[in-house]
Amino acid sequence: MRIVIVVGTRPTFIDLAPLIHNLKDRSELLIYNTSQHYDREMSDIFIEQLNIPEPYRDLESKSGTHAQQTSRIMVRCEEALIEDRPDIIIVKGDTNSALGAALAAAKLKIPIIHIEAGCRAFDRTLPEEINRVIITHITTLHFPPTMNCKNNLLREGIDEDDIGVIGHPVVDSINLLADKISNNIHKNEYYYVTIHRDFNTDNKDRLEHILSTLNEVAEDRDVIFAIHPRTKKKIEEYGFNKLLSNIIIKPPVDYITSLSLIKHAYAVITDSGGLTKESCILGTPLITLRPNTEWIETLQGYANQLAFADGNNILECIKRLDDHYEEAKESIRRLNIFGKVGISKHIVDN
Structure with a gap:
């Protein structure tokens, strides 16, 4: 199975590292780095410390307004996905990287797995809240980090059969470096x-x-x-x-x-x-x-x-x-x- 996993910000490098380690020997894993965070202190250092393989692609989205950054990620991710033809794509959280990649995948009918699904602050003035709500409703399989997050998904009409195990991979990231x-x-x-x-x-x-x-x-x-x-x-x-x-x-x-x-x-x-x-x-x-x-x-x-x-x-x-x-x-x-x-x-x- 060919799997794309999307990183690009400090939290995604940290939180997805244990998934990458678990997937790399069990699938053909392609890591896309959106470079939403592109300073060494905000990206490369986490790749080194968490022993993450070098990304397969760098989408070089970098900074800009929310619309500029998200649209760059969406366009560049779409081009990469058309070429790489993965079976599934994994995104995490509520970043512009996750939203752009998920939108590109959804329009290409590629199944989406969302890690850290169902988080809600119930404040639509937050860009992150807008991102996470949209991602929820185009995702194929949801992995909520807590029971409260699972309940949020159920309240929004997500079928329980489309919700995976509860927990957050950051627990394993911290344990890895304990x-x-x-x-x-x-x-x-x-x-x-x-x-x-x-x-x-x-x-x-x-x-x-x-x-x-x-x-x-x-x-x-x-x-x-x-x-x-x-x-x-x-x-x-x-x-x-x-x-x-x-x-x-x-x-x-x-x-x-x-x-x-x-x-x-x-x-x-x-x-x-x-x-x-x-x-x-x-x-x-x-x-x-x-x-x-x-x-x-x-x-x-x-x-x-x-x-x-x-x-x-x-x-x-x-x-x-x-x-x-x-x-x-x-x-x-x-x-x-x-x-x-x-x-x-x-x-x-x-």
């Missing part, structure tokens, strides 16, 4: 921060509020901020470098370093759905810099707090976490929503 996670980091002495969503970066007032708050927080506990290239560009454009005076700045970090920083942090402060998963698996409480999340199951017992939900803010979330820290740690340890090690093999077998 012995490489550093323990030479002072535990619980810093917040680990990432910001990349346009909800935060493209809103000047909101980004100023976030950075000024984090700069204030850094007076009491270290703040380690791994800056996404687009976020760095916006900070420079807005003239906000002065708001970073107390913050420890890092360029984008590799996956092993990121896992190490997550595991030993007092808490993670992020707008990333990927870091939400990884924080839950590694047992670190987090504060989400959004008014909603697709990982609704994490919003219990202070395990995860939404900084921009009605009546909330970053400082209130930090105070609440300080007051209930042991409860937060216990809540996140109990979550166990993404399945057990070995889920990637079960998905492939399914």
